[in-house]
Amino acid sequence: MNDLIKYLTLSDPNVRYVALAILLLGGVSGAVGTFNFLRKKTLIGETVAHSMLPGVLIAFMLSGVKNPLYLIIGAAVSGWISIWVVDYITRHSKIKGDSALAIVLSSFFGLGIVMLTIIQRVYIKEQSGLDNYIFGNAAAMTPEDSVVFGVVSLIVLFVVARYYFSLKTVVFNQDFAQSVGINTKWIETVIRFITIISISVGIKAVGIVMMSALLIIPPTAARFWTDSLGRMLFVSGVFGAVSGWLGAYISYSYSSMPTGPWTIVMISVIAFVSLMFAPKKGVIFQRWSKLLVKRRMNEENLLKTAVQLEVRGKGKLFNRRSISTRQVFDQRLWNRTIKRLRRKGMIKKVHTGYTLSTEGRAIGAEIDRRHKIWEVYLQRRMQMSLHLVHDEADTMEHFLTPEIEVEILKELGLCSRFNPLLEIHEIVPEGA
Amino acid sequence: MDAFWIIITGFLVASSTGMLGNLLLLRRMSMMGDALSHAVLPGIVIAYLISGSRASLPLFLGAIVMGVTTTLLIQFFSSKGKMQSDAAMGTVFTFLFAVGVILVTRFAGEADIDADCVLHGEIAFVPLQTSSFLGLNVPAPVWTLLVLLLLIQVIFWWGYKGWMITSFNNEYAQSIGIRTVLWHYSLMAATSVATVVSFESVGAILVIAFLVVPAASAYLITDNLKRMTLLIMLQGLISAALGYFIAEWVGGSISGSMAVASFLQFAACFAWFKVGAKKEG
Numbered sequence: 001m002n003d004l005i006k007y008l009t010l011s012d013p014n015v016r017y018v019a020l021a022i023l024l025l026g027g028v029s030g031a032v033g034t035f036n037f038l039r040k041k042t043l044i045g046e047t048v049a050h051s052m053l054p055g056v057l058i059a060f061m062l063s064g065v066k067n068p069l070y071l072i073i074g075a076a077v078s079g080w081i082s083i084w085v086v087d088y089i090t091r092h093s094k095i096k097g098d099s100a101l102a103i104v105l106s107s108f109f110g111l112g113i114v115m116l117t118i119i120q121r122v123y124i125k126e127q128s129g130l131d132n133y134i135f136g137n138a139a140a141m142t143p144e145d146s147v148v149f150g151v152v153s154l155i156v157l158f159v160v161a162r163y164y165f166s167l168k169t170v171v172f173n174q175d176f177a178q179s180v181g182i183n184t185k186w187i188e189t190v191i192r193f194i195t196i197i198s199i200s201v202g203i204k205a206v207g208i209v210m211m212s213a214l215l216i217i218p219p220t221a222a223r224f225w226t227d228s229l230g231r232m233l234f235v236s237g238v239f240g241a242v243s244g245w246l247g248a249y250i251s252y253s254y255s256s257m258p259t260g261p262w263t264i265v266m267i268s269v270i271a272f273v274s275l276m277f278a279p280k281k282g283v284i285f286q287r288w289s290k291l292l293v294k295r296r297m298n299e300e301n302l303l304k305t306a307v308q309l310e311v312r313g314k315g316k317l318f319n320r321r322s323i324s325t326r327q328v329f330d331q332r333l334w335n336r337t338i339k340r341l342r343r344k345g346m347i348k349k350v351h352t353g354y355t356l357s358t359e360g361r362a363i364g365a366e367i368d369r370r371h372k373i374w375e376v377y378l379q380r381r382m383q384m385s386l387h388l389v390h391d392e393a394d395t396m397e398h399f400l401t402p403e404i405e406v407e408i409l410k411e412l413g414l415c416s417r418f419n420p421l422l423e424i425h426e427i428v429p430e431g432a
Numbered sequence: 433m434d435a436f437w438i439i440i441t442g443f444l445v446a447s448s449t450g451m452l453g454n455l456l457l458l459r460r461m462s463m464m465g466d467a468l469s470h471a472v473l474p475g476i477v478i479a480y481l482i483s484g485s486r487a488s489l490p491l492f493l494g495a496i497v498m499g500v501t502t503t504l505l506i507q508f509f510s511s512k513g514k515m516q517s518d519a520a521m522g523t524v525f526t527f528l529f530a531v532g533v534i535l536v537t538r539f540a541g542e543a544d545i546d547a548d549c550v551l552h553g554e555i556a557f558v559p560l561q562t563s564s565f566l567g568l569n570v571p572a573p574v575w576t577l578l579v580l581l582l583l584i585q586v587i588f589w590w591g592y593k594g595w596m597i598t599s600f601n602n603e604y605a606q607s608i609g610i611r612t613v614l615w616h617y618s619l620m621a622a623t624s625v626a627t628v629v630s631f632e633s634v635g636a637i638l639v640i641a642f643l644v645v646p647a648a649s650a651y652l653i654t655d656n657l658k659r660m661t662l663l664i665m666l667q668g669l670i671s672a673a674l675g676y677f678i679a680e681w682v683g684g685s686i687s688g689s690m691a692v693a694s695f696l697q698f699a700a701c702f703a704w705f706k707v708g709a710k711k712e713g
Contacts, residue, residue, distance in 0.1 A: 093706075095651070096457075216519060220522070261530035264530035
């Protein structure tokens, strides 16, 4: 608890920079990743982050010092080249994006490994700490680093605000963007630019893989909560920032716990919770709504069949056996459906069987009516043969809304009081 | 003799992973090698902690289990959660890698293990592990990889029709009664086994490269499956040899050099493809 207070009040100067820097990094990469995610280039960050290794090492060899600024520039240049190569390969051959990413990743990183082994042999003393650019080391961050992160966040914020409309258009529909005169090439360059600067400053703090995770996971989680770009940018940024903050806290309060990996575990937990529990798009919600539809279909089928039996003069009393002559219900399904219908007051129990209430009869008749409307529509407009239309209509009857129904009746030239008792084979097809 | 065994090892890895890479390329899952190489880390660490030894069998089993778990998780995320498949892949493997790194740092004090040694097996050590068999002094990894190659070849030629049809048109395959999910999982399982076996002897980066690059280059040059297979093997041999000599020359990592060499070959094939395309049209 003491730790938490100390952490939250930032009274410990060591943690102040790390926490602030990781928070900014998480927020920025969450927002930047959103653009790549929506363009279905989610894994580009992984390739770019790996491809920065040779650039970092060349900058080190040229300058002979580990000045972060030189190394960041080196990283950015080689990251830029890697994106260019990926783009060139996909544009000028039949090789698809994913293969191009893997090809560039493995060759650039392979080159980096070759250079690293040479450097470790030649610059024995000066090289220590270079492997931070692979595995990351948040604890080694300095006040200057958090200033750098702050500047990068401002740049990204400015760029996104400046080009917001064009970015939005390009992300959702490239062709449309082109047709309304947006310079899509320039916008692509803008997306590349923000991707590269955020990765190049980030890898030293959290490492290559954790950096690409920060670009991948926050937008993936945010996508479950919203459909609008603006909100998604915000949610994704907040998810990234919050997990960075939590990661830094765990690393602060437990000894020898790395910041980067804990940040990723936190954001993964957020992503998993979103996947399961998000309203509308979450797995549980989807399961639940599917179940509800299924229940409604069973209820409606039962009511419809009872009405059909009544109309055909089979009496008002029905039970499982009489219903099952037209619509099969097994015992369990029957019991459950009956229970729900009784609770809703759609049917009543009458010693040996059940009868429809006025309400239940109205619904059953309505479903039957929609069934027949759809059958007629399929037969007349889709030219489907008689024996096929019934099964199709059995599903559609549950989903026809009154608005569609009106349209269909208009289209078929039938009056809105289309007789539900009319059997399909009594309708003479047009032109016959 | 060392050079010979190292080059043979590279060749064997390229030939077995390249065959699977061919299929991954068609399914747009080329980043699977990268994903698996990171995702198996927690499996290896947990196996190490349970068995308490660095013997390769438990670590291998841990990696295989984790590899299969990874593919199941990715499948769950993309089918049940309706995520884009690349986002599902990225989320799963980075999460597992993070867990692995946390485990490694947590137990680093008590255990002789680090992310570096697990992920970056070094091909240069292959000749050191010789074992005698039928009077031949052959390094143990070469035997393992030879068995792997034979296995992959058998599986590939047995199942390529199923994988082809499910890669090109999944819906169609489903509609004529092919169990597409089964095919998908069998390919993923084969990929997990092949990559994990190869990591151990040559390191992750070379596996990622050999899984994709030879297959992609062959794909540029020919559409004929048999020719593609031969080309993949040929490229594996050339990349391994060329990479070895580059490494000797500059004095750097052999695995890294082989990855770079295979890229150089890809570039050559690309140029060939471009020239051919220009002539035609």
